[in-house]
Amino acid sequence: MLFLLAGNSYAAKEFSVPYPPFSPGIFPCMACHEGLDRNRNKRQLADMHQEIKIIRHGERWCYDCHDARNMDRLRLAGGKQIRFEESYHLCGQCHGNILKDWKKGIHGKRTGNWQGEKQYLLCVHCHDPHNPPFKPIRPEPAPVKPEKTLLNRQPTSK
Amino acid sequence: MKEESDINLTRRLLVKTLMAGAAATMLPLSQAYGAASAIDWAAFFQKRFQELTPQEIGRLIIRLEAKYKKTYGRDIKVKTTPPIDNVEFAYALNLSKCIGCRRCVYSCAQENNLSRKPHQIHYIRVLRFQSGPIDFEKAQHYYDPREVPETGYFYVPVQCQHCRKAPCVKVCPIKATWTEKDGTVVVDYDWCIGCRYCMAACPYKGRNFNWAEPQIPPEEINPNTHYLGNRPRMKNVVEKCTFCVHRSREGRYPACVEACPVGARKFGNLLDINSEVRQIIETKRVFRLKEDLNTDPRFFYFFHS
Ligand code: SF4
Numbered sequence: 413m414l415f416l417l418a419g420n421s422y423a424a425k426e427f428s429v430p431y432p433p434f435s436p437g438i439f440p441c442m443a444c445h446e447g448l449d450r451n452r453n454k455r456q457l458a459d460m461h462q463e464i465k466i467i468r469h470g471e472r473w474c475y476d477c478h479d480a481r482n483m484d485r486l487r488l489a490g491g492k493q494i495r496f497e498e499s500y501h502l503c504g505q506c507h508g509n510i511l512k513d514w515k516k517g518i519h520g521k522r523t524g525n526w527q528g529e530k531q532y533l534l535c536v537h538c539h540d541p542h543n544p545p546f547k548p549i550r551p552e553p554a555p556v557k558p559e560k561t562l563l564n565r566q567p568t569s570k
Numbered sequence: 571m572k573e574e575s576d577i578n579l580t581r582r583l584l585v586k587t588l589m590a591g592a593a594a595t596m597l598p599l600s601q602a603y604g605a606a607s608a609i610d611w612a613a614f615f616q617k618r619f620q621e622l623t624p625q626e627i628g629r630l631i632i633r634l635e636a637k638y639k640k641t642y643g644r645d646i647k648v649k650t651t652p653p654i655d656n657v658e659f660a661y662a663l664n665l666s667k668c669i670g671c672r673r674c675v676y677s678c679a680q681e682n683n684l685s686r687k688p689h690q691i692h693y694i695r696v697l698r699f700q701s702g703p704i705d706f707e708k709a710q711h712y713y714d715p716r717e718v719p720e721t722g723y724f725y726v727p728v729q730c731q732h733c734r735k736a737p738c739v740k741v742c743p744i745k746a747t748w749t750e751k752d753g754t755v756v757v758d759y760d761w762c763i764g765c766r767y768c769m770a771a772c773p774y775k776g777r778n779f780n781w782a783e784p785q786i787p788p789e790e791i792n793p794n795t796h797y798l799g800n801r802p803r804m805k806n807v808v809e810k811c812t813f814c815v816h817r818s819r820e821g822r823y824p825a826c827v828e829a830c831p832v833g834a835r836k837f838g839n840l841l842d843i844n845s846e847v848r849q850i851i852e853t854k855r856v857f858r859l860k861e862d863l864n865t866d867p868r869f870f871y872f873f874h875s
Binding site: 510513516517518519520521522523524525526527528530533538546548549550551552553554555556557 | 654657669670671672673675676687688690692695711712713714715716717718719818821822823827828830831832833836837838839844845846849850853854874875
């Protein structure tokens, strides 16, 4: 993953983030979209990407966020092209306060070093952009109750 | 691990014997232990960690690493990394985010070589509360639903709060536990006599006692350890969260910070205005648990989306 990050030209990036969570094999988009017409009309998709449903994220349509000129990029409301690694700018257009907190490390998750290099997870690492709320997960097992420990007591080495 | 309990036992016997004033009985005692079990006299006469010279520390580490090698059949590194200057650690936990998944609990157990079932030890206890004010009497921590978060509940993970006025440190009769320069409260397991005064004094249940020999499959041991932190412990000693002393003193985040899937856990240097914890304290409404007890914890909680 590091190699991938180093391999593409995001040297001047503002925050060090892991590779965006693309569905396997989907990126680069232009591998398929290169020769295709870009039909900008809002419609029900029939041939590809039907599984993508925009749920709980307002009335959105692909080209609100994906750049029709170059499908390997995203696009801000003002038309500016951005890379997937900088998608936080896109989210921040509506969620400005959260972006502000994310930049300070208050919202979101960081790994690595409290002092030194750290990685910032992108918004989309935790929130599916097409269906952002966090999905419930199975918790790890409850701790052993003390009385169980006593009942099952192993003879301890003397 | 056998020798360790013996040492604690012998230490107590010795104290007893001395108190009885029967110096004559000491000879048979020392002979009996010296001959019968491989009692480690170097360990027996070891001073408090804080009083050791660098040379003594060096010898101590060699002895410990050899002992762990024998016990676990693996090379276990025991570091003594000192605190970093101008650093005071603090922690902040976002209760609006925590989903009670216990990922932090188990990553901590793994990282810090905590005893596994049945004598299971956890440094982090995730309490579940019904929505509303925090009422400790109604907290549950054995909750076990199929999925979290559950509607109508919120979760409050509790671990050592690394108090500025730590009651546990005050009550220890032999100074086996103290606050380091960087604010972490640590235990010298080799010095702890297992009296558990500190556990009685802690209002957060932040301390755990090894009622039995800790049980960890050798292949699951984390070999990257610190003397004051996650090195393998023994029966009869108290242990607790050290903010992952073996990681944090090298600039890394504690294991629980990295394990939390929702990014509820924040850690850093309280003295650095740009650190995450400091930014939280500056800009969010933080609180601490049981503030009325005046323990002044370095562990902050806040609610923020
Ligand atoms: S891992 Fe994070 S979300 Fe899960 S219980 Fe721990 S603090 Fe809460």
